[in-house]
Amino acid sequence: MNVLIIRQLCRSFREGVRVHRVLDQADARVAGGEAVAVIGRSGSGKSTLLNLISGIDRADSGTVEIDGRDVTALIEPQRTLFRRARIGFVYQFFNLLPTLDVEENVRLALELNGVRGAEARQRSAAMLTEVGLGDRLHGAVDALSGGEQQRVAIARAITRARGATLLVVTHDEALARSADRVLELRDGQLHEAADSHSSGRRAAAR
Numbered sequence: 138m139n140v141l142i143i144r145q146l147c148r149s150f151r152e153g154v155r156v157h158r159v160l161d162q163a164d165a166r167v168a169g170g171e172a173v174a175v176i177g178r179s180g181s182g183k184s185t186l187l188n189l190i191s192g193i194d195r196a197d198s199g200t201v202e203i204d205g206r207d208v209t210a211l212i213e214p215q216r217t218l219f220r221r222a223r224i225g226f227v228y229q230f231f232n233l234l235p236t237l238d239v240e241e242n243v244r245l246a247l248e249l250n251g252v253r254g255a256e257a258r259q260r261s262a263a264m265l266t267e268v269g270l271g272d273r274l275h276g277a278v279d280a281l282s283g284g285e286q287q288r289v290a291i292a293r294a295i296t297r298a299r300g301a302t303l304l305v306v307t308h309d310e311a312l313a314r315s316a317d318r319v320l321e322l323r324d325g326q327l328h329e330a331a332d333s334h335s336s337g338r339r340a341a342a343r
């Protein structure tokens with residue numbers, strides 16, 4: 138079942154006298170539990186897309202449906218409430234705690250939500266293994282690359298919600314490779330990347 142359906146999404150910005158069509162009838166579907174990486178060169182509209190999906194910005198036309206709900210049709214405060222309840226964000230600065238190791242950074246999020254002891258340890262390790270950091274559990278977060286830190290932040294964000302659907306904008310090739318699918322934003326539209334489906338956690342589990 139698709140939990141995210143993007144239909145004919147358009148968003149333009151005025152630049153002086155000309156109009157820049159950043160999203161030009163973009164379409165995409167993401168299934169529940171799927172991990173999708175969005176790639177695209179700088180200025181291709183990745184942030185614009187995420188802002189529309191999360192309801193921070195409004196589309197000129199087209200729709201974004203999340204769990205069967207057209208979020209483009211929601212007005213405030215429903216839009217903000219829906220976003221808070223249903224969407225988790227990982228920002229570009231990951232806010233990892235340098236005094237804790239990689240596994241402790243993820244475990245802290247669990248402990249703050251009442252998951253403790255062996256279960257918290259096991260779940261944080263499993264989540265980190267899933268994002269390809271199983272061999273870095275007790276390393277320092279400062280020693281990780283930017284892409285690796287992004288993966289720790291993602292593990293931390295989704296570890297509480299098993300089966301979360303993940304849409305991640307990344308330049309980290311390892312992270313993109315570990316996704317189920319890669320969508321490239323180009324000329325205002327989302328294109329399935331050529332080698333998509335070839336790897337990813339779902340394929341790896343088969």
Ligand SMILES: Nc1ncnc2c1ncn2[C@@H]1O[C@H](COP(=O)(O)OP(=O)(O)O)[C@@H](O)[C@H]1O
Nearest residue numbers: 150151159177178179180181182183184185186
């Ligand atoms: N609020 C805005 N006003 C005017 N132009 C914008 C605005 N937000 C984004 N843009 C333009 O839209 C294009 C895509 O930006 P963005 O979505 O940030 O790309 P990316 O995240 O892929 O680097 C850029 O040309 C940018 O200048």
Ligand SMILES: [Mg+2]
Nearest residue numbers: 180183184185
């Ligand atoms: Mg951006």
